[in-house]
Every structure is written in C-alpha cells, then in structure tokens.
Amino acid sequence: MLYWDQEKECMPREELEKLQLRRLKETVFRTYAFVPTYKEKLSQAGITAGDIQSLDDLKRLPFTTKQDLRDNYPFSLFAVPMSEVVRIHSSSGTTGKPTVVGYTKRDIEIWAELMARALTSAGATKNAVIQNSYGYGLFTGGLGVHYGAERIGASVIPTSGGNTRRQVMLMQDFGTTLLTCTPSYVLFMYEAMQEAGINLRNLKLKAGVFGAEPWSESMRREIENKLGIDAFDIYGLSEIIGPGVAIECSCKNGLHIAEDHFLAEIIDPVSEEVLPDGCPGELVITSITKEALPLIRYRTRDLTTIVRTCCDCGRTHARMQKVLGRSDDMVIIRGVNVFPSMVESVLLNIPGVEPHYLLIVDRKGNLDQLEVQVEVSERLFSDEVRKLEELGGLIRKDLESNLGIGVKVRLVEPKSIPRSEGKAQRVIDKRNL
Amino acid sequence: MAKQISVFLENKAGRLSHVTRVLGTAGINIRALSIADTSDFGILRLIVNDPDRAYQVLKENGFTVSETDVLAVQVSDSPGGLAAVLEQMHEDNLNIEYLYAFIGTSGDDALVILKVEDSKKTTEIFRQKGIKFLEETQLYRL
Numbered sequence: 001m002l003y004w005d006q007e008k009e010c011m012p013r014e015e016l017e018k019l020q021l022r023r024l025k026e027t028v029f030r031t032y033a034f035v036p037t038y039k040e041k042l043s044q045a046g047i048t049a050g051d052i053q054s055l056d057d058l059k060r061l062p063f064t065t066k067q068d069l070r071d072n073y074p075f076s077l078f079a080v081p082m083s084e085v086v087r088i089h090s091s092s093g094t095t096g097k098p099t100v101v102g103y104t105k106r107d108i109e110i111w112a113e114l115m116a117r118a119l120t121s122a123g124a125t126k127n128a129v130i131q132n133s134y135g136y137g138l139f140t141g142g143l144g145v146h147y148g149a150e151r152i153g154a155s156v157i158p159t160s161g162g163n164t165r166r167q168v169m170l171m172q173d174f175g176t177t178l179l180t181c182t183p184s185y186v187l188f189m190y191e192a193m194q195e196a197g198i199n200l201r202n203l204k205l206k207a208g209v210f211g212a213e214p215w216s217e218s219m220r221r222e223i224e225n226k227l228g229i230d231a232f233d234i235y236g237l238s239e240i241i242g243p244g245v246a247i248e249c250s251c252k253n254g255l256h257i258a259e260d261h262f263l264a265e266i267i268d269p270v271s272e273e274v275l276p277d278g279c280p281g282e283l284v285i286t287s288i289t290k291e292a293l294p295l296i297r298y299r300t301r302d303l304t305t306i307v308r309t310c311c312d313c314g315r316t317h318a319r320m321q322k323v324l325g326r327s328d329d330m331v332i333i334r335g336v337n338v339f340p341s342m343v344e345s346v347l348l349n350i351p352g353v354e355p356h357y358l359l360i361v362d363r364k365g366n367l368d369q370l371e372v373q374v375e376v377s378e379r380l381f382s383d384e385v386r387k388l389e390e391l392g393g394l395i396r397k398d399l400e401s402n403l404g405i406g407v408k409v410r411l412v413e414p415k416s417i418p419r420s421e422g423k424a425q426r427v428i429d430k431r432n433l
Numbered sequence: 434m435a436k437q438i439s440v441f442l443e444n445k446a447g448r449l450s451h452v453t454r455v456l457g458t459a460g461i462n463i464r465a466l467s468i469a470d471t472s473d474f475g476i477l478r479l480i481v482n483d484p485d486r487a488y489q490v491l492k493e494n495g496f497t498v499s500e501t502d503v504l505a506v507q508v509s510d511s512p513g514g515l516a517a518v519l520e521q522m523h524e525d526n527l528n529i530e531y532l533y534a535f536i537g538t539s540g541d542d543a544l545v546i547l548k549v550e551d552s553k554k555t556t557e558i559f560r561q562k563g564i565k566f567l568e569e570t571q572l573y574r575l
Binding site for chain 2: 377378381382383384385388389411412413414415
C-alpha cells in the first residue's frame with residue numbers, strides 16, 4: 001500500500017489551497033474569539049478574521065514563540081474549555097518552565113491519522129510488527145507513534161526507551177519489522193546487538209522511522225548499511241501536534257508536510273521576512289485544524305528549506321529537507337555558525353569513524369575553542385603513534401575545511417562518549433556567555 | 434615471531450590501572466611492556482603469557498585492542514650486546530619502528546622486543562647472520 005489516505009495526500013494543489021484558506025480563516029476566527037493572548041496579538045497587528053482573503057495574507061499574522069507558551073503556562077493558550085481536553089503533553093522543561101500542549105478528542109484522531117500516514121509512507125501495513133522505542137509519557141513520541149500504529153492495524157510493541165538489551169532481544173524474538181526511535185538510539189541498539197551476538201540475518205527488521213533530533217544523510221547511510229534496513233526521517237514537534245507533521249516517502253528526497261493540517265513557511269530568522277521556496281531558513285508552522293491548541297505562525301527554530309514541486313511518489317504536499325539543525329543547537333564559535341549535523345557529515349565520510357561524537361566548546365582567554373571528540377574503533381586503531389596522529393590530523397583538516405574554523409580533534413576510547421536512549425547530547429558548551 | 438597486545442588508552446586517571454587489573458583478574462602475566470604517549474592518548478604495548486586470551490578479555494572489557502607481530506631478539510647481556518645487533522640491522526637496511534626491553538632473560542641472554550618495518554626480511558637476515566630470536570611458544574613459557 002502506497003498511501004494511507006490517497007485523497008488527502010495527493011489532493012490537487014488548487015483544491016488543497018482552497019481547503020487551507022477555509023481552515024486558516026476558521027483558525028484565526030477561533031483564536032481571536034477564544035484565546036485572549038491571540039485577541040491581543042491580532043488586535044495589535046490590526047487584523048480581524050474577515051481580513052484573511054487569501055493564503056498570502058498569512059504573512060500579515062503575528063508570530064507565536066516558545067516564550068508565548070511559557071508566558072501562558074500551563075493552559076492559557078487553549079482555545080477550548082478543559083472539559084473538552086482529553087490529553088495533555090509537556091516538554092521536559094530543562095531550560096525553564098515546560099511547554100504544555102493539549103488535545104481534544106478530535107485532535108487525537110487527527111494525530112493518529114497523520115501518524116498512520118507516516119508509518120504507511122515508511123512501508124507499514126496491518127501486517128507490520130512495530131517496535132516503538134520512543135519514550136512513553138509526557139513526551140509526544142511514544143503515544144503519537146502508538147496511536148498511528150494501532151490505527152493501521154499493525155501489531156505494536158510498546159517498549160518505550162531504555163533497557164536496550166531487552167529491546168534487541170524482543171526485536172529478534174517478536175519479529176519486529178519496523179522500529180521507531182531516535183536515530184542515535186538505533187545505533188546504540190546496533191552496538192547492543194553486536195555485544196549480544198545477535199545475527200542481523202535473524203531479524204525481520206525492514207525499516208525504521210527515526211526522528212526527534214536532526215540527523216544527516218551520512219547518518220542515514222550508516223544506519224541503512226549497518227542494519228540493512230530503510231531509514232525514514234519523521235518530523236514533528238509537540239507544540240504543533242507531535243510526530244507526524246512531516247514524513248519522508250520512499251523517494252527519501254524531503255519530508256512531506258501534512259499541508260491539509262499545517263501551513264508551512266520559511267522565514268529569515270533575523271529579519272522575519274518570508275523567504276521564497278528553496279531558500280534555507282527557519283520553519284514556521286500554522287496549525288489549521290487543531291482545536292485545543294491552535295498556533296498561528298509558530299516559530300519552530302528548526303532550520304530547513306521547503307519545495308513545492310511534484311514528488312515522484314504522487315503526493316502533492318510540500319516537502320521540507322532534512323532539518324539542518326536547530327537554531328538552539330547551533331553554536332557560534334568565533335562568529336561562525338556550527339551545527340552538530342555538519343560535524344557528523346564530515347566524520348561519517350571518513351571510513352571507520354563511528355557516529356558517536358561530542359563537541360566541546362570552551363573559551364581560553366578571549367578565544368573560543370572547539371574540540372571534537374571521536375571514538376577510536378578497532379578499524380581505526382593502529383599501534384603506532386604516528387599513524388594515530390595522522391588520523392587525527394586528517395579528521396582535523398576535513399573538519400576545518402568544512403566548518404571554516406580551527407578545530408582540535410581528540411581521539412577517545414570506544415564507548416566513552418555517553419550513549420543516549422532518547423535525544424543525543426552532541427554539544428557541551430563550557431563558555432560562560 | 435611473537436604476538437604483542439596493543440591497547441588504546443586515553444590520558445585519563447585510572448586507565449592504566451584498569452587494564453592491568455583486568456589482565457590480573459584473568460590470570461594473565463605481563464612479561465614486558467612499554468607505553469608510547471602523546472598529550473591526549475597513549476598506546477600500551479604488552480607481551481603476556483597468553484596473548485589470545487588477553488586480547489579476548491580486553492575486548493570484552495571494552496578496550497580497543499590489536500595484535501601486532503614483533504620479534505623477541507636475544508642479545509648478549511654484556512656491554513655492547515644490543516649495539517652489535519642494531520649495527521648489523523643498520524648495515525642490512527632493516528628499519529625499526531620501536532623497541533623495548535623484556536623483563537626476564539633467556540639463559541645468559543637479555544631479550545629485546547623489536548617491531549620492525551619488514552618482519553619477513555628481518556627474520557631471514559637474522560637467521561643468516563646468526564642473530565637469535567625466540568619462537569612464540571618459547572617466549573610465552575619464560
């Protein structure tokens with residue numbers, strides 16, 4: 001089966017845009033009427049629901065930021081009474097007040113539909129055995145995937161994150177065909193399989209849907225080659241709905257954004273101007289069917305590009321490229337923007353280098369320093385100092401020419417870089433900025 | 434030829450004691466060792482009584498390990514003993530990557546562990562020139 005909902009996923013663009021406009025008008029009307037913060041924002045911008053005459057009017061609307069969610073903690077942005085809210089999710093809140101999101105019964109239904117589309121796009125059917133290793137709980141990953149997998153009638157193994165030994169044992173014994181988790185966790189699982197002596201030929205795993213953190217094309221190749229599976233990128237964020245906002249199709253050339261539910265724009269993060277298709281910038285999303293928490297022009301902080309050209313798979317929905325990085329993950333070193341994903345791409349193109357790395361940023365005197373830690377695998381190891389130093393030098397040169405700044409490379413022992421069962425921490429910034 | 438075990442170590446407190454404890458617990462006796470170090474990392478090179486087992490237990494304990502072929506050369510335990518061997522090697526254009534001393538002796542001779550560039554050529558010339566070196570089994574039994 002190619003599509004979950006062919007009518008919606010392959011809707012002619014003209015028809016799709018009509019639907020989008022109708023839903024955008026409704027959303028502006030509802031937020032103005034039911035959310036005091038939006039009433040204030042829209043009034044300040046001098047806009048009423050009646051002013052929305054075309055999709056082009058979207059750019060006149062005010063932005064919503066994570067700070068707006070924090071300022072309205074916990075429920076003040078909800079557009080429905082709490083009696084209509086059937087589910088609440090929340091961020092971990094490690095950098096301040098957590099952001100809280102709510103869902104009505106219909107929101108949950110739509111979310112399950114979107115995840116059903118996503119899993120189908122990755123090849124799942126009702127015969128699939130889906131091992132869901134996203135964390136269950138306040139994080140949207142676990143339950144998001146779960147509902148979508150049940151909707152298509154697949155057999156779900158709700159392993160959640162952690163207990164990796166048991167994860168790989170169940171993967172073998174239960175015949176998992178599709179795995180869902182973060183890209184860093186699947187590589188950690190691979191190591192656990194090696195240690196447990198599991199023969200990959202005994203696995204039925206065919207595909208994985210990986211997301212919740214940016215990952216590069218090289219990382220995809222690494223995962224696909226090591227595990228012999230198809231690796232699909234999925235995008236989402238709890239503020240918008242959770243996983244399922246966008247998903248790759250078998251063409252693996254961009255993630256289709258579910259445009260019947262979300263309007264996507266790319267803006268220049270500094271000037272806040274809307275950029276034309278194909279230009280890299282910050283992704284901004286407006287949810288046009290959400291009942292409990294509709295957000296207008298939400299600034300995702302994720303950097304990517306959007307194209308609206310036809311895709312070979314037949315879907316008409318716009319495609320976003322793999323996320324290059326989050327503007328919050330970006331480190332500015334001596335004025336140069338560095339994303340962990342750039343370092344990852346360079347490292348994985350060097351044979352024998354494992355996809356486990358750590359960026360340590362420090363300031364000595366007035367000078368920022370970037371140290372990249374790379375694990376020395378058996379393939380890289382030589383018992384001659386000269387050869388190891390040559391290797392370090394080669395990695396350093398490659399990084400420096402790609403990043404445009406000086407880098408120190410430190411070779412570290414295997415498995416000394418902490419493994420993550422959820423989102424990997426790639427940067428430690430020791431500067432007190 | 435003899436097998437040397439090489440281990441990658443970060444320059445961090447406690448790493449060396451960890452390796453030696455792992456080997457000790459596995460009942461492996463270290464007969465010779467040397468460390469090559471840089472500011473960030475070191476390479477520990479070991480001659481042990483059971484290299485295959487040492488390789489196994491170190492790998493199981495998460496170390497990056499490799500096995501390297503080296504020569505255990507017998508040199509006369511008297512002034513100029515090592516010099517005689519090295520001069521001969523120089524004459525025959527045999528390059529040395531590194532060398533270190535063995536703790537025990539073989540009869541009256543001292544032992545030096547040599548890693549050479551071309552081990553095949555070196556062993557041939559040693560045989561021709563009468564430079565003695567121990568076979569693997571002899572070495573581990575010392």
